Amino acid sequence: MLIVVLIGFLLSALLLFTGNFFKEKKLSTLLTILPLGILIYLLSFGQKIAQGEVIYLHYEWIPAFDVSLNFRLDGLSFLFGLLISGIGTLVFFYTSSYLKGHHFLDRFYSYLSMFMAAMLGLVLSDNLITMFIFWELTSITSFFLIGFNNESQSSRKSALVALGITGLGGFFLLAGAVLIGESAGTYSISQILSDPEAVRSGSYFSLICIFMTLAAFTKSAQFPFHFWLPGAMQAPTPVSTYLHSATMVKAGVYLLFRFSPVFEGSHLWHELLLIFGAVTMIYSAYHIIFRIDLKSILAYSTIAALGILVFLIGIGTKMAITAAAVFIVVHALYKASLFLIAGIIDHETGTRDITRLSGLRHKMMPIFITGVIAAAISGGIPPTLGFIGKELIYESTYHFTESVVFLTFLAIFTKILLFYAGFVVGMKPFTGKLPAALSEVHKPDIKMSLPPAIMVILGLVLGIFPGFIEDFISAPITQTFGFTDVEHLKIWHGFSEILVFSMVTILIGTIMYLTLKPNYKLKGFISKLEVISPLQLMNDLNQGFEKISGWWTNLFQNGYLRHYVATCVLFMVISIGYVVVFNFNLDLADQAFHQLTFHEVAIIVIMLGAVIFTVVTRSRLAAVVAMGIVGFSFSLIFLFYGAPDLAMTQFSVDTLTVILFVLVLYKLPKYLKLTKNVLRLEHGILSLTFGTLVSMIILMVLQQPVQKEVSEYYGDNAYLLAKGKNVVNVILVDFRGIDTLIEVSVLTVASLGVFGLIKLRIRSRDKK
Amino acid sequence: MQTTILKAASNFLLPVLLLFSIFILLRGHYLPGGGFIGGLIASSAFVLDAFANGLVYTKSMLRFHPGFLMPLGLTFSFLAAISPFFVGKPLMHALWMKGHIPVIGKLGTPLIFDIGVYLVVIGAALTIIFTISESR
Amino acid sequence: MEVVLAIITGILYAAGIYMMMRRSIVKLIIGVILFSNGVNLLIFLSGRLKKGKPPLIPESSDVFIEAYTDPIPQALILTAIVISFGLQAFAIVLVKRAYKVLHTDDLDQLNTTDEDS
Incomplete structure (x- = not known):
């Protein structure tokens, strides 16, 4: 099973190198073998799944963090796996013709197979953290696929919006996963589900509930996060088909489904799902009327369908869950x-402008037939599978315990608009008179017309013989929720209120289709409302953040070096100054400090004079010489206080530095008085404050007892272990030899840098 | 700055200073000194020579660019650092030869390591100063 | 002596920082050098002072017989001195090159990465 998940990633990496081969030889159709193979592999487990078996696979990954590559194939994973690989097969096949000869066809397939692998990993993984990783991978591949036409600005923008929203959901999922892991003491999904009480009684339960639903809402485009999905329609159509209607957006639904048993019975959970599902349904169903772009209509109807799914899981009765499971399949097929x-x-x-399309049946009859059947499934016209799905939805709202009328009304309203949407896309472009502009249209390639045909035929056949999928629908329900005696799927339920609702839906839907013509006036009307839409709000928020961060950045990073230095120093003065000043008490009485001798006083006076002279002098040469004096005084101090090595090093380095300065000094400009006096004063005060603070810190340190453990170890063992008597040298070449090795490497790099800087200049001048 | 006195003096000083730097390098393990200090003294000697006789003279006397001392020294140090691997000891483990040599004391990998440091320091310091004084 | 050295360290820090905040690029380098001297002194002081007791094991003995100066700060400072030599050389050359290319040593005019400014 690991190979099933990984093979997509492998193929995607492989395509990087062999992509041109597939592109040039026009062999991309062959790539369909991958999803088809996975589909067949999964189907081979069908028998076991139908009998309620669960197949586990276990690979350790990061055992220290309880992260493992555990996979589990149960009814729910199986159902989603079939969707992913089945629709994947058709989409792979379709794409080979749809994007034939596209410059980046190989890249497209690479993304697509990576997505499929990630999606399979998501539904198959049995570890929360692994699941999160796959979840994020689907977001990232979705980002690449939406932005596939990377030359279009709106594509890139939509891709970013989608990534932002789904990425936000990823954060919520991670937070939820970590909290669940904390409560349950394990990240294994099977274990969490087998003992939901551990999470339920944990103190984070409400938080987990909110995080998990938010994760699902962002991924499954629930209001108010829905707006990334219409934007995602910028992607090539196969992507919209695969990611943004059939599989990825259902990942949120999968998450809700998977963790339903944990939250079962929690009021918060049911209310969140019911309210957000219902609002999404109504909001986006209503929006369908105002759209004229085919994909836009489908996008909003997809959001509405996702709303229905969330809503059904929110209801949470056996009937509702069955309805949801059936509707997932139905929706995937027709959408x-x-x-x-x-x-x-x-x-x-x-x-894709619906107002400009008509009469296409003269040009592509088979597509017309396919479209009408698809619309019929979407509208729930018997004897399609859509009808069974719709009946189940009504039954679950109608037999719910509270607010029956209201919920049923919501469901009927949404279903009417979905009916309308299905027919507008599936039928309208084909009816009526063929306009002159479309008279040159060709019949589509068989590779493109076959996949939708296969799906609608499935929808039709399964409607008539629902027994084929019954086991696969009931397996997840019994396994995940523990419901027994799942209702048999059947096309005829007898005369009841439900049938009346169905008839009403079909009737009003037909009337709407016949009377309401999508036009620009309607689109204009809804555009005016966009000002208060969530998308607009997010854009405003983004701009606000950009402004604030721009202002903030400019405040601190204005490009003036001294400003940076001053900011850093000021921050340190303020942040540590308080502590130092209030803890400072100088007690020199019992400290065994050395007495000053005369020659020390002399050195110190010279040094102080040199430092002050370096700062105030207007002559560069004088400054350099004074600096040299500071260095030589240093070597004397080192010599007095038991550091002959340091004294020698300081002396030689100081000589070389002065020579260096003298060598380049005359090639550098003279000092200029550039700064205003006020600023000088400010800087002077700031530096003096900082210097005082440093002195105070040192005095505080000097009064503390000193830790000599390491020094003593080195001192004691210098001769015994390292056979040297100069401890400083022994530390450098033996105890801490690696440090020295790296240090001389740094020195080498520095001198190569000097060499490079100068030689580079000469060469570039030669060029001119 | 090319005075006769300095020239004459540097002709004697260069070998003396170089010898002194090697002495400082070798005794580093027992008395103040070592690769860093020795290297700096040796570079000062060459710089002094360059002042007295001109850069061109010093460079031609060296025969090769001082920059090559850096990889050479790094190789020395690195080999000294990894040589314990060949006898199954951890990195930087000091290996010593038996016996005692005057001035140097004992011969072992730390000394080779220090010689590497010495060469790198000379190479780096001279590369820096020569390149800078060459540039106009 | 320790108290005096502590104050000197503070003065070196102050002088270094003050020079770093000047607009002239040469002053910046001088500031960095003064500052690194200050840091060296701080490390030296933190190991405590011992007058005339270098960390050398007496010739006649295998271990120390009397107190000695802390060798670790010395090893650190020795490294720091040599490294800062490399740093200073690089900085000086960088300044020189910047001056050659841009004909300014005013740091306020070096605050953009654009070639044409």
């Missing part, structure tokens, strides 16, 4: 095929 059809129309006519 993917509608997307693919929209892609075909776009590919052949060059437009």
